[in-house]
Amino acid sequence: MLPHLPLLERSRALQKAIGEVADWERAQELGPSDALSQSDFDAAQSAHQIAEANVAVGKAAILQAQNGVAQAEAALRRAEQNLGYCTIISPVKGLIIDRRVNIGQTVVASLNAPSLFLLAKDFKRMQVWVSVNEADIGSIHQGQPVTFTVDTYPETDFEGTVTSIYPDAVIENTVVNYITIISIGDRQGKTLRPEMTANVTLFLETRENVLTVPRKAIRRDRGRYVVMVVHGGTLEEREVRVGWRDDNYTEIVKGLEEGETVAIGTS
Numbered sequence: 001m002l003p004h005l006p007l008l009e010r011s012r013a014l015q016k017a018i019g020e021v022a023d024w025e026r027a028q029e030l031g032p033s034d035a036l037s038q039s040d041f042d043a044a045q046s047a048h049q050i051a052e053a054n055v056a057v058g059k060a061a062i063l064q065a066q067n068g069v070a071q072a073e074a075a076l077r078r079a080e081q082n083l084g085y086c087t088i089i090s091p092v093k094g095l096i097i098d099r100r101v102n103i104g105q106t107v108v109a110s111l112n113a114p115s116l117f118l119l120a121k122d123f124k125r126m127q128v129w130v131s132v133n134e135a136d137i138g139s140i141h142q143g144q145p146v147t148f149t150v151d152t153y154p155e156t157d158f159e160g161t162v163t164s165i166y167p168d169a170v171i172e173n174t175v176v177n178y179i180t181i182i183s184i185g186d187r188q189g190k191t192l193r194p195e196m197t198a199n200v201t202l203f204l205e206t207r208e209n210v211l212t213v214p215r216k217a218i219r220r221d222r223g224r225y226v227v228m229v230v231h232g233g234t235l236e237e238r239e240v241r242v243g244w245r246d247d248n249y250t251e252i253v254k255g256l257e258e259g260e261t262v263a264i265g266t267s
Contacts, residue, residue: 094119097194120194128160128182128198131170137178139204140165146182148200150192158192159185162202205244212249217262218242227256228263235263 088107098118101107107114128148132140144162149155166179182200184192217227218240225242228235240255256262 088116090117090119092119092121094121095123123192126184126192126194127163128184128200130180130182130198130200130202131177132165132180132202134169134176134178137165137180140180140202145203145206146200147203148182148198150196150198152196153190156188156190158187158190161185207244207251210243211252211256211258213252213256213262214264215245215248215250216264218250229256230261230263 096117097120101116142162146160147157160182163183164181170177218225224239226237226239229238241253243251243253
């Protein structure tokens with residue numbers, strides 16, 4: 001910024017020049033006469049001309065000073081902006097999970113911004129990332145209900161919903177999987193943390209009030225599904241028609257009545 005004293009002196013010189021211009025205007029009104037001699041009139045005219053030149057110089061100096069102030073303010077803004085670059089501010093508020101830089105380490109942003117910290121924005125809004133095999137991904141869709149457990153709470157079934165499926169495949173050892181995102185519902189007062197392993201069950205279809213038997217009770221015999229029914233102390237082979245099944249149970253559509261006893265295994 002420009003020093004204050006020279007600018008003040010220029011202002012005073014400009015005021016003096018303006019005063020001399022006023023004197024010349026009064027001298028013009030009087031003219032060479034008994035009240036004003038010719039020499040005084042010539043001196044006033046000369047002073048007027050000098051004053052006009054000083055006024056022009058003063059105005060130019062003031063304009064130059066104003067430009068200097070604008071340049072100084074621009075330089076100050078650049079300096080403040082560069083100073084702001086020295087402080088790295090997180091774009092979101094949250095809990096720091098992992099620090100990936102050390103104190104004093106040089107951080108240089110080139111084409112890719114460096115990762116400094118891993119933050120969790122809100123532990124109340126968590127997701128489960130599930131790797132689904134390509135053979136099953138066709139049965140998965142948005143809004144599909146899900147239950148899952150974690151090793152910390154193996155007896156608690158948490159509920160969730162499929163929110164999205166990543167179109168890009170993840171290939172490991174020629175096995176193709178797709179990442180499926182699941183939003184978590186009620187956590188039943190339990191604390192879930194990042195990087196926990198979730199054991200997920202996706203519901204492809206829900207059936208109510210159906211007859212089921214353990215999957216171990218079903219066996220294939222020449223293209224037929226059969227079960228061994230306990231009848232009068234003996235085993236009776238019964239052909240059945242099956243419906244949906246999961247890892248533990250199989251739906252019986254026809255061939256078996258409710259309340260009948262089936263054998264899971266025979267020796």
